[in-house]
Amino acid sequence: MADSRAMECTITLELAGDSAAAGDFRQAVTAFDDLLKAMTRSACGDEAAVQWTVRVQAGSILLGVDPAGGADAGPVVAALARTLWGKPDAVLASAAVGPLRVLAGAPGVHLWVGQERTPVTDELPAGLRSLLRQPYRQKGTVEGKLTMLSERSGLAIHEPGQGRRIRCSVPEERLEEMRVLWRRRVTAFGMVQYGADGYPVQIEAEHFEPFPDDAELPSHLDVLGVLRAD
Secondary structure: OOOHHHOOOOEEEEEOOOOOOHHHHHHHHHHHHHHHHHHHHHHHOOOOOOOEEEEEEOOOEEEEEEEHHHOOOHHHHHHHHHHHHOOOOHHHHHHHHHHHHHHHOOOOOEEEEOOEEEEOOOHHHHHHHHHHOOOEEEEEEEEEEEEEEEOOOEEEEEEOOOOEEEEEEOOHHHOHHHHHHOOOEEEEEEEEEEOOOOOEEEEEEEEEEEOOOHHHOOOHHHHOOOOOOO
């Protein structure tokens, strides 16, 4: 590991060991350059707003960069720090996720902002991707057991696959007819609200289709002979 006391550059890319395959080195340096451009573009509106001077440092494979010509790199450094340690907005997350995914593919990659060292692992771009998933609404269906039928709590559908309770709203005039479906497995059709994780959290149900009761399902005797050898 490189000594933090030797970190003299504004931003530094650290690669594991003291040697690397030429292709891996080139790919990591290209991704590092892409990350600097993306952060500069996001923070300053123009990737050319800050030109970076590269310094090769001793002790490991360390590529440090400093702003050339006395340019103010503060906004870029702050943007990268937020991306690595804080809660970046969607603009920063979108800009950084591609280069960080490439860097995470190489073993032992770290990024230094000043003297603060951050490992670049798969969890870092994965966390950024999760920030980019926004809740959305669209027509769809939800399947599960209709539960929580009361004036106080309304309706919900218990989805057994994920063990989730999905809020279910229906026009008030239809609540009474829902009682016959209480605790039955149903398919609800309507406008579905999905959360950031892609799973439904609520449905504005337009109509329901109940699954048949177990007693209504055919027995093994009923289907005997349906599939038979020629």
